[in-house]
Amino acid sequence: MHTxxxxxxxxxxxxxxxASLVGIGLARFAYTPLIPALIEAxxxxxxxxxxxxAANLVxxxxGALAGRPLAARMGARRTLQAMMLLASLAFFTCALPLSVAWFFAWRFLSGLAGGIIMVLAALTILPQVPPERRGVASGAIFLGLGLGIAASGTVVPLLLNxxxxxxxxxxGVLSLLLTLASWRWWPQAPATAPAAPARAAVPARTGFALNLIYGQYALKAVGLVPMMVFLVDYMARGLHMNTHTAALFWVIYGAGATAGPMLYGMLGDRLGIGNAMRVALGVQVAAAAALVAAHGIxxxxxxxxxxxxxxxxxVPLTLGRIRHTLPDDVPAQSAAWSRATTVFALFQALAGYAYSWLFNATGGQHRVLMLIGAVALALALLSDLALARVAWAPVKDDGVARV
Structure with missing residues (x-):
């Protein structure tokens, strides 16, 4: 039975x-190396x-807004299966450049599928996992994001040949194969439980903690955009490397992205979610500062x-923080995670446009963008220190989950 x-x-x-590989890892990040080819062709x-x-981000x-209502109608399992099929179909339709409107619609739908998958997947799966393994399990679920970034720098250039x-x-073929392979693996339990009887209002300290989590997630979105969008151009034009060497840095970035979810998930299990978050943010601030100041290869x-x-x-650390803020309340966790995903998506899109404007306004000053990103991450770290001071309710589902 245990086996x-x-x-x-x-x-x-x-x-x-x-699901995270198909709906987000490939659907979003594989587009980046295709941009020059789309223009040249x-x-x-x-x-x-x-x-x-931008259609995918919109x-x-x-999708972040629609995920929970859709799951309430269809059930989480059927919704997730359908979204993987939709993301796979979008790849095939994008092979036909019929018009800008056609392409926009299918890029939008691929983003919609990714947002719904992000909201539903982990909270559908984690209740099936023993508490002591949930940090690693979260990391494994979101490993697809890292694999998608890695594939964007390796597999996609090979396919372009x-x-x-x-x-x-x-x-599309790869996504469809992954969809069919995982079709029967989804658990039956829904991500959103039926409406429960009216409960007492959320304690003020819990509401304050959740608002800090949302604000912190927004700051993380602002902080990661310049490195994610301008990294290769910074190496090529900002640091005057040749194009081939600069492109290798995206492969290195992808290798880090592949390691990140599992590494942070294990840190969450070993150190507690809060300690792991503060370690991650501190290291990120130092790395961003090094990227701005250093010249050595x-x-x-x-x-x-x-x-x-x-x-x-x-992603797994933020989800873990929400689960530990609202222990034993799956519907509330689902609602909070949907809000956090929406906040992240909104600020990531806004930051993308703001950084692009600033980049043009400053005459292509990469370091200004990187510095702003580092400051945003530092503010996220400060907000986490404030979050650590909030009095927490006892965590019942994970004995090592300390804030």
Missing amino acids: SSNTAATRAILAGLC HWFAAGDVVFLG GYLA EGLAATWAGL AVLVAATFVIGTFPPGI
Whole structure:
């Protein structure tokens, strides 16, 4: 019986990994290395390509809002299966550049699928996992984000040798195979429970803690954007490296992204979620400062790897923080995680446009953007220190989960 339970939990975790890889890792991050090819192949004008890139972020925001209502109607399992199919279909349709409107619609739908997957997947799976393994399990579920970033710097350039349409189709085939492989692995339990009887209002300290978590997640979004968007250009034009060497830094970033979710998840299990979060933020501030100030190749490589761990690594830590703030209340956890995902999506999109404007306004000063990102991460660290001072209710589902 115990072995059967472990097998079911493992399959559920693998389903979550596949979903995050298909709906976010590939659907979002594989687009970045395709941008030059889309312009060179004259599929779309340069301005349209940037506009189409934003479609996925807008869809992701919509998905973060729509995930829980959709799961309440269809059930979490069927919703997640459908979203993986939708993301896979979007790859195939993007192989046909019929018009800007057509491409925008399917990029939007791929983002919608990713947002819904982000909101539902982990909270559908984690109740099936023993408490002492939930940090590692969260890391494994969101490993798909890191694998997608890594694939964007390795697999996608190889596929482009076969042509742009073949690349989109190849990504579609890969996504469809992952969808079918994980189809029966999803647990039956819904992510959102039926409406419960009216309860007492959330204690003021819990509401304060949740607001700090949302604000901190927004600051993380602002902090990670400049490194994620401008890293290769910073190496190539800001530090005057050749194009090939600069591109290798994206591969290093991808390697860090692959390591991040599991590393941060294990830190959460060993140190407690709060301690792990503060360690992660402190290291990120130091790495971002090193990226701005250093010129030595070894320091830049190390800083890039560390920074790469952050975008996918903070997801299991933030989810863990929410679970420990609202212990034994799955509907409240689901609602809070949906809000956090929405906040992150909104501020990431706003930051992307703000940084692009600032980059042009400063005449291409990469270091200004990197410095702003480092300050945002430092503010997130300060807010976490404030969060640590909040009096917490006892955590019943994870004895090592200290804030």
